Amino acid sequence: MTANQRLTTPFTARTTAAEILDGVDLTGRRMIVTGGASGIGVETVRALAGAGAEVTIATRDPRRANALVEEFAGRGAVRSAALDLSDLESVDAFVEGFPGPLDALVANAAIMAIPTRQVTAQGWELQLATNYLGHFALTRGLHASLRAAQAARVVLVSSGAHLAAPFDFDDPQFERRAYDPWLAYGQSKTAEILLAVSITRRWAQDGITANALNPGYVFTNLQRYVDDDTMRALGAVDEAGNLVETDHYKTPAQGASTTVLLAGSPLLDGVSGRYFDDNQEAEVVPGGPDATAGVAAHALDPAAADRLWAYTEKAVVTR
Numbered sequence: 001m002t003a004n005q006r007l008t009t010p011f012t013a014r015t016t017a018a019e020i021l022d023g024v025d026l027t028g029r030r031m032i033v034t035g036g037a038s039g040i041g042v043e044t045v046r047a048l049a050g051a052g053a054e055v056t057i058a059t060r061d062p063r064r065a066n067a068l069v070e071e072f073a074g075r076g077a078v079r080s081a082a083l084d085l086s087d088l089e090s091v092d093a094f095v096e097g098f099p100g101p102l103d104a105l106v107a108n109a110a111i112m113a114i115p116t117r118q119v120t121a122q123g124w125e126l127q128l129a130t131n132y133l134g135h136f137a138l139t140r141g142l143h144a145s146l147r148a149a150q151a152a153r154v155v156l157v158s159s160g161a162h163l164a165a166p167f168d169f170d171d172p173q174f175e176r177r178a179y180d181p182w183l184a185y186g187q188s189k190t191a192e193i194l195l196a197v198s199i200t201r202r203w204a205q206d207g208i209t210a211n212a213l214n215p216g217y218v219f220t221n222l223q224r225y226v227d228d229d230t231m232r233a234l235g236a237v238d239e240a241g242n243l244v245e246t247d248h249y250k251t252p253a254q255g256a257s258t259t260v261l262l263a264g265s266p267l268l269d270g271v272s273g274r275y276f277d278d279n280q281e282a283e284v285v286p287g288g289p290d291a292t293a294g295v296a297a298h299a300l301d302p303a304a305a306d307r308l309w310a311y312t313e314k315a316v317v318t319r
């Protein structure tokens with residue numbers, strides 16, 4: 001495969017996470033999955049731990065992971081630890097409590113479309129803070145642990161929502177422009193893809209690779225802030241508000257497959273700085289409000305990645 005060739009795999013949109021790892025032994029690999037106690041994260045943990053990996057579920061309330069920890073009691077190791085990505089003190093405490101090395105960090109946690117602008121203790125808009133800035137601080141804090149694993153992977157669970165929202169360097173926190181819940185979400189998801197590009201540019205000599213992905217549409221807690229009209233417009237519920245079975249919605253186990261491909265499959269050995277959808281590398285497209293598939297050029301732009309890294313380092317250090 002040349003650098004410009006798109007990576008393809010034998011898997012499809014309907015492949016489950018467990019099927020991706022059929023025949024793959026992850027025994028001895030240590031992994032962290034943020035938001036691993038609900039939705040797509042649960043199936044991500046289940047597949048990785050099922051293949052033998054030692055998985056730490058990072059969640060705001062570790063008790064929420066009890067059932068999953070129990071499920072693996074006596075076969076493999078799943079544990080949980082407290083992490084609130086919107087609170088940098090919590091991120092620091094998590095990093096301090098994690099003994100390296102770390103083979104894979106899966107940045108899966110997120111919130112979506114918070115209806116009104118909310119800010120963290122640092123004054124950061126909540127979606128950018130949770131989905132991106134917290135994951136940046138976590139990844140940076142775990143750099144030595146990732147380096148120690150020698151061929152570590154960072155997996156950024158992004159979204160097709162990035163297509164409509166380039167990172168706005170003039171006003172990333174929506175201090176001057178009108179707050180838009182979907183633009184804020186989309187921007188945070190663009191930032192996660194740019195982080196994969198930056199890690200590739202900065203940490204390749206440490207053997208660390210980083211890739212991003214869109215899991216596809218899955219009914220989870222993520223939609224809790226989305227109003228009924230929007231759910232209807234998305235074709236997710238009928239007029240009466242009942243969930244509709246549609247072809248483009250995946251089960252959580254199918255939604256977790258691309259994450260698991262990037263975190264654990266040997267097909268991804270040495271691959272970095274790319275974006276995947278339905279278990280294939282996505283086509284680069286111009287992006288914009290009408291774009292529905294692929295990865296936007298604005299999310300893979302190395303200059304934007306460098307600029308974002310500088311902005312974020314400053315924000316996190318001078319918090």
Ligand SMILES: NC(=O)c1ccc[n+]([C@@H]2O[C@H](COP(=O)([O-])OP(=O)(O)OC[C@H]3O[C@@H](n4cnc5c(N)ncnc54)[C@H](OP(=O)(O)O)[C@@H]3O)[C@@H](O)[C@H]2O)c1
Nearest residue numbers: 035038039040059060084085109110159217218220221222
């Ligand atoms: N579902 C979809 O259709 C879809 C589509 C495109 C992309 N995605 C992406 O897929 C990923 C997983 O989403 P999901 O659908 O599985 O949603 P979900 O069930 O709501 O899971 C998201 C997780 O994020 C965690 N989280 C939220 N705020 C947090 C914070 N401040 N600190 C730490 N963790 C926090 C929550 O964990 P705790 O409450 O346990 O802390 C929750 O378990 C997200 O990155 C999302 O953007 C999903």
